[in-house]
Amino acid sequence: SQTIHQWPATLVQPVGSPLSLECTVEGTSNPNLYWYRQAAGRGLQLLFYSVGIGQISSEVPQNLSASRPQDRQFILSSKKLLLSDSGFYLCAWRTGGDSPLHFGNGTRLTVT
Amino acid sequence: SQQGEEDPQALSIQEGENATMNCSYKTSINNLQWYRQNSGRGLVHLILIRSNEREKHSGRLRVTLDTSKKSSSLLITASRAADTASYFCATGGLGGSQGNLIFGKGTKLSVKP
Numbered sequence: 001s002q003t004i005h006q007w008p009a010t011l012v013q014p015v016g017s018p019l020s021l022e023c024t025v026e027g028t029s030n031p032n033l034y035w036y037r038q039a040a041g042r043g044l045q046l047l048f049y050s051v052g053i054g055q056i057s058s059e060v061p062q063n064l065s066a067s068r069p070q071d072r073q074f075i076l077s078s079k080k081l082l083l084s085d086s087g088f089y090l091c092a093w094r095t096g097g098d099s100p101l102h103f104g105n106g107t108r109l110t111v112t
Numbered sequence: 113s114q115q116g117e118e119d120p121q122a123l124s125i126q127e128g129e130n131a132t133m134n135c136s137y138k139t140s141i142n143n144l145q146w147y148r149q150n151s152g153r154g155l156v157h158l159i160l161i162r163s164n165e166r167e168k169h170s171g172r173l174r175v176t177l178d179t180s181k182k183s184s185s186l187l188i189t190a191s192r193a194a195d196t197a198s199y200f201c202a203t204g205g206l207g208g209s210q211g212n213l214i215f216g217k218g219t220k221l222s223v224k225p
Contacts, residue, residue, distance in 0.1 A: 006154075036215075043116075043200060044155075044215040059212075090154055098143045098162070098204050101213060103154030 002027035006091045006104030013111055019064075019078040021107050023091030026072065031093040033074040034101065035066055038088040050074060051096075086111045116144075116201040116216030124222045131188040133219040135201030136181075143204040144177055144184050145213065148197045155200065158186075193225045 006023045013019060025031050032051050036044040046059045048066035056066050063082050067075045074091060091104040119134045135144070143162045147155040161168045161177045161184065168175045174187040188195055198220045202213040 041217070043217040044202075046212060046214075049212075088152075092154075098160065100145060100157035100160060101147075101155070101202075102157070105154045106152070108152070 002102065004091065004093055004102055004104045006107060008107060009105065010108045011110070013081050013109065015083055015111055016080045019076070019081050019085070021076040021089055023074045023104055024072055025093045028093070028095065030071060032096050033068060034092040035074065035076050036090040036092065038090060044090065048076070081111045083111050085109065116203050116214065118199070118201055118216045118219040120219060121217070122220045124224065125191055127191060127193055127223055127225050129191055131191050131195070131221055131223070133186045133199050133221070135184045135216055137203045138182065141203045145202045145204065146175060146186050147200045147202060149200065149218070150197045191223045193223050195221060196223045197221060
C-alpha cells in the first residue's frame, strides 16, 4: 500500500534561517506531488506541484522554493525565513486526473 | 484565490443527529471532492462527485451536487463523537489540470457525546 512520510512534525526557526522540509512517498511510481500551506482557520493554499523529476510548478510567488530530486521525494526550502512563513505545511500526492489527494501529517512551522 | 466556500464555518450538534455542510463555488468544475481533517493532522479524502453526477453515497455520507447553483452539500447521518473534525470541499477545474484542487476554508464540526 502507498504511504507518505513528512518530517519534521514541528519546527521552530528564527527569522532569516534556512528551511528544508522533506516528503517521501512509498508504494507508487511517478506520483504527482504537492506542497500546501494552511494558515490558522483557513483553507489550503497550493504552493508547488510537480508531475515529474525536476519539474516544479509554482502557484504563488514567495519566499519558498521546491525541488524533486527523485521520483518520490519532494522538498520545500527557503534560504531565509520570514515571520509570514509560519503555518502548517502539508505534502500530498496523487496519481493524476481527478484522483484524490493523499496527505502527509503535516509540519507545524513557527518562525520566531 | 478561494474557489469553494463552506457554510457554516462551525457546526455543533449532538451525537446521533445529522450534520449538513454546504459548499459553493464560482467557476465551472470537473469534479468536487470532500475531505476531512482532524486537528493538527493531514486531510483525508472522503468522497468525489463528478460534474455529471447529482448524488453520491458512501456509508453514512451523502453528497449532492447542483452545478446550476454551483453548490454541493455533505450530509453525515447519525453523527458520532469521532466525526468531530474540519470538513473541506475542493474543486477540480475543467481540462484535468494537474495542479489545482482548490480548497475552501472548511466547516468545523463538533459532535457532542
